[in-house]
Amino acid sequence: MRYLPNSDADRAEMLQATGHESIDELFAQIPKELRLNGRLNLPGPLSEPEILEFFRQAASESSWDYVSLLGAGAYSHYGPVIMDVLLSRGEFLTSYTPYQAEISQGNLQAMFEFQTLITQLTGMEVANSSLYDGSTATNEAVLMALRLTRRGRVVWARALHPEYRQVVQTYVQH
Numbered sequence: 177m178r179y180l181p182n183s184d185a186d187r188a189e190m191l192q193a194t195g196h197e198s199i200d201e202l203f204a205q206i207p208k209e210l211r212l213n214g215r216l217n218l219p220g221p222l223s224e225p226e227i228l229e230f231f232r233q234a235a236s237e238s239s240w241d242y243v244s245l246l247g248a249g250a251y252s253h254y255g256p257v258i259m260d261v262l263l264s265r266g267e268f269l270t271s272y273t274p275y276q277a278e279i280s281q282g283n284l285q286a287m288f289e290f291q292t293l294i295t296q297l298t299g300m301e302v303a304n305s306s307l308y309d310g311s312t313a314t315n316e317a318v319l320m321a322l323r324l325t326r327r328g329r330v331v332w333a334r335a336l337h338p339e340y341r342q343v344v345q346t347y348v349q350h
Contacts, residue, residue: 314344
């Protein structure tokens with residue numbers, strides 16, 4: 177099924193606003209030999225990661241890939257495009273409490289709403305959202321492991337982000 181974001185009424189209103197009777201009339205100024213006559217040669221339907229891979233492949237035919245060494249391993253990860261929309265929401269950018277330096281009130285609100293929605297969608301009694309960031313999550317995991325195993329040491333991968341290591345070392349040094 178084709179996805180048309182505008183209803184028939186929306187399209188009719190737009191045509192009326194531009195003074196045209198039909199889509200064909202709107203595009204009549206384009207010479208017929210330059211108009212698309214048929215479907216584009218594109219695969220589909222595809223999932224979002226498949227679409228991104230399709231365009232990466234197409235781009236690789238006309239450009240070179242470069243390896244970025246910035247970010248200590250925090251790159252080349254898939255992130256759904258909806259994340260840009262969610263992260264630009266005002267509650268993440270403006271709501272904060274100065275006395276709560278480690279996390280903004282807006283993030284707490286968003287996590288609460290996420291947990292609430294998950295319980296409503298799944299019927300579970302409780303749900304938990306992930307911790308605020310990777311270093312906090314790593315630290316919580318290390319502290320829990322130390323507490324539950326009653327051991328005094330942890331082993332972590334060499335690939336663990338150096339800033340995460342620093343956060344853990346700050347917490348466990350005493």
